[in-house]
Structures are given as C-alpha cells and as structure tokens.
Amino acid sequence: MAKVTVKDILKNFKMELVSGEEGINRQITTSDLSRPGIELAGFYDHYPAERVQLLGRTELSFFHKFLSPQERKERMEKLCTEITPAIIVTRNQEVPEELIRASERVGVPVLRSPMKTTKISSLLTNYLEGKLAPTISIHGVLVDVYGVGVLITGKSGVGKSETALELVKRGHRLVADDCVEIRQEDYDTLVGNAPELIEHLLEIRGLGIINVMTLFGAGSVRSHKRISLCIHLENWDANKQYDRIGLEEEKMKIFDTELPKLTIPVQPGRNLAVIIEVAAMNYRLKRMGVNAAQLFTEKLYSSITQRPDDED
Template identity: 50%
Template sequence: MSDMVKISELLHDNPTLTVKQGEDYLEHRVVSVSDISRPGLELTGYFDFYPKERIQLLGKTEISYSTHLDHDLRTNVFRRMATDITPCFVISRGLPIPSELLEAAEQAKVPVLTSNMPTTQLTSVLMQYLDEHLAPRKSIHGVLVEIYGMGVLIMGNSGVGKSETALDLIKRGHRLIADDRVDVYQKDDKTVVGEAPAILKHLMEIRGIGIIDIMSLFGAGAVKEKSEIQLVINLQNWDPKENYDRLGIAEKYINIFDVAVPQLTVPVKVGRNLAIIIEVAAMNFRAKKMGYDASEKFERNLSALIADNSQK
C-alpha cells in the first residue's frame, strides 16, 4: 500500500496539470487522501472543519466569489487555507489566480498548479488517480493474462505450469499483464485490478530457458499494463481421488480484498492442453455473464428426457 503520493508524481502522471508557482516544493508536498476539497465555506471565513490535508481545487465558482471579497479578507482567507500540510492548490479552466492566493501559497511553500480542464472533469481525473495510487495493495503469486479482453489470473503451486500455459496463450494472440508476481489493488467495491511490479514488467520466467522479454519477442500487442481480474483459474495437479466439477453448476469464489472473484479449478494432467482449456473457460464465463449457461441447457435437456421417458 502506498501511504502517500508526492505532488511531483501527481504532476508527472497528469500532463493536463502545469506548475504556476512553487516548483521547488513539489517533492516535499504529499497527499494521503483521495478526496478533493472545493473550498466554498472557507472563502466565507468558516474554517471549523477545513480539510487541509486534501488537494484544494478552485474552479469558476470559487475564483469568481473570491473576486467579490475585499483585499484584506481575501488575504486572510487564503493564508488560512495555505497550511503546513496542504498538498497543493489547483486552479481549473486556466482561470486567473488571485495574487493573494499566490502570495499566501508562496509564504507557506504550497505549490500552485493550473489546468485547462473543466472543474468537474478535473475532479474526476484527480480522484481516480489518487484512488488508484493510494489503494491498499498486495502481491499474489500467479500469472495474469488478458484473454479476449477479460483479465484471467492463473494460480497454482510452483512448478504446475502457470508460466508455460500463459506463454502458450500469448502465442495464441492473448496478452500478458504479469508473470510470477501480480500486484493487485481494489479499485472499487466490485473491482480488483492487477499489474506487474516495475522490475518484472513484460518479463516472464520459463524453466530451462530463463527470463524472456515478451514485448521484444512478440511485440507491443502481446503485453498490457494492467487489467481487471474477472476470473481466477486454479491449476491443480491431477488427483484421482479428487471429485472435480464436471458440469460447471457449482460456483466458487475467491476473495481478493473485499471482492469475490469467480474461481475455477482445472486439473493438470499429461495430454491436457491447458491453454485451450483456459481459453474456452474464459469464453464460457463471458457467455454466462451474457446470459447463456450451457449447464442450465444440459439440465433442461436432462429434465425433458426424464419427463419424456416417464410418459412411455
């Protein structure tokens, strides 16, 4: 989990933002919450619940209102807003910035950023960025691939063939997100996202060969930066005593953070083409989400057959 984001990182990753003042303070100012503050009441002088730890975003309404304040009141308000933990001020729509705000920010060493984006849109962009970078994270042992646009996490014990299966899937036109270690975070209450650690990005380990660069070997179309995890495939060495699901009626899930992700167990046995099996599993899962369930069709056919035989 990342506890904070430097304003320098925020600026680097969001090209719509530019520095108006305080470039020397970018490395020292950080934000630790994803909420954005629109300081409306503060401009009236009400600071009882001022969220000074948030990015302070001023749009057309705030800037317009501030112009109706006299110089002394404007100076006092902006000085109170520029605290020792205020991450930065952001002005949307490329609006003119009050000189009192620039003076207060400079005294408190708070950076002032600007953007030409509309305020509502800029708020959404900043909150989405902060939600992603401040979200709790953990690492999962497995391989994340995108199959027909769907993120599939392949899990299983070491040596069961996860990377080799993923390599076969890549050769079949699918895309690698992460091999061996997948960094995951919860995007919202229904979505978890996986990506590769920076040191392992686009790389894959194949026993007997070593480290290979998927992007160099197969091209940019064979890799992807991140993907929502929509299905988990658990590879398990074949056990003749195990009762594997043969009809696909029973639904199982694995919890990743607070999200229940559908999980299938695929037994590994000599002669089974795992890449094709996983590819079909992904296609079948998508069909179920679209309302078509082959197991339900089998049950209907079976019920009709039983009913037909009982009438004879």
C-alpha cells in the same frame, strides 16, 4: 500503496507552478478533492484540509466581489495549512495576491491549469484513485484471453508459465508472470500488472528467462488488465472429487472483490491452454446469460419428472 506527490501532479497534468515551491514534494494521501466555496464564505468548521483544493471561476468570482481586503487575507491564510497538499486554480485565472503570500508563508504549492474545473476534477480523481488504490502481490500468471483477464494460480512447478507460453503462441497476451501486482481501483474492480523489473518476461524451467515481446511482438503483451476470472492449477488427485457439471461456483476473495474461481487438475495429456481458452469463452457466455450447465440441469430434471401420457 503507491505514493503520489504534488510534483507528480505537476508533471502529469502539465500545470504551472505559481508559488509555494518549497512544498512541491508534499504527499497526496486521498483521491477526494475539495472546492472550498463555503470556506471562502467563512465557514471552516469541517474544512477538509488534507485534500487537494480546487479554485474555479465560481469561487474566485465570489472571492473578488463579496470579500473585503481583510477578509480575503484571512480566508486565504486559513485555506493554506500545514497539511494542505496543493491548491489548483483552474481556467488559467489570475491567482489572487493574498493566496500567493499565504502559500509562500506555509509552503503550500499553488498550481494553475488551463482546464475547466469539472474536467480537471474528473481527470485528477481518476488518476489519484488509480495511484492510491490498495495493492497486493500474488504468485501467479495473468493473461488476457479473448478479452478476459485470467489469473492463473497454483504451486510452483505445476505449469503456469508453460501454459501462459502456449496461450501467447495461440494469439493471447501476457500481462505478468510469476508475480502479479493487483490493485483495487473500485469496489468490484481488480487490475493486475507486472512489476517493472519483470515486465514482458516469462520464466520457463530448463529454458530460462525469455522476453515475450521480443519473440512474439508488441501484440503479445499488455501492461495491465482487469482481472475477471481465476483458474487454479493443481496436480491430479485420484481421491478428490472434481466438479464435472459446472453448477458449483468457487470464489476467490481479493480485498473486497470476489472472483469466480475454477480448479483445473493437471495430468499428462491435458491441454491446459485449450481448457483455459474454453473457460474464458464460457465465462463470457455466462455474463451474456447463457449457462450451459444450468440449461443441462433443467433439461435433465424436466426429462426425469415428465410422466408418460395415460393409456386409453
């Protein structure tokens, strides 16, 4: 899991640091945010201090109109704890003096943003969910084929990189070769990218390392792509029965997400790039409700069970 600090938030969202510079490197451990309205009213029993706190117009209006000077001081001191990563004041509102003093005492960064509270809440949540998503590295190749993120796996030397090179030549886009970093951004959403060190690079045995973007242009690569389909390459085994109709659907589980998986036997003379292209198009058709294997099976069953009309 990647680390996100308050400094990253300050940089990426172009906020103003008002106070608490001492805690600028505090880590943010959750994508959940908090608007501490009920806490400002005095109820701190379930205060989520580990979250980034947002103070919008509603919270500060209540703070100024209904709290005495002593209550303001006490509430802000309780708001700033040792584990609070940051407090963000939205709409470029004036930061209360009580909050500045409390934040300086504990070292909680207070940031100010010109954006509305709901807007900054949405953007910040999406940013943190992406950065803090669980991540795993898998040996394989990730290619964008007709808009479908195809993860190609298989033993070393089976031809994954050569197949990816042929797909790039046919106009598709490389995301990662050899090592694919996969993060789960949502319950059923897996996004893959290449480690920074090998981004845009492809290793071909006998040829070496090539830079795909330099050779084929910027349109031949992508920085990241949602993974929709897994294709596993394996050497042809004459004693193994391979699926010839397509009714059986294998699954590959990564985190909590199950991906449809196809096992493609590798044999001299088989054009793997074309097979993967067709697999990607067939996946899109299935998503649209057109299943050729299912339709064939239904027609076959209907043909077998149909009885000829009784003779006169």
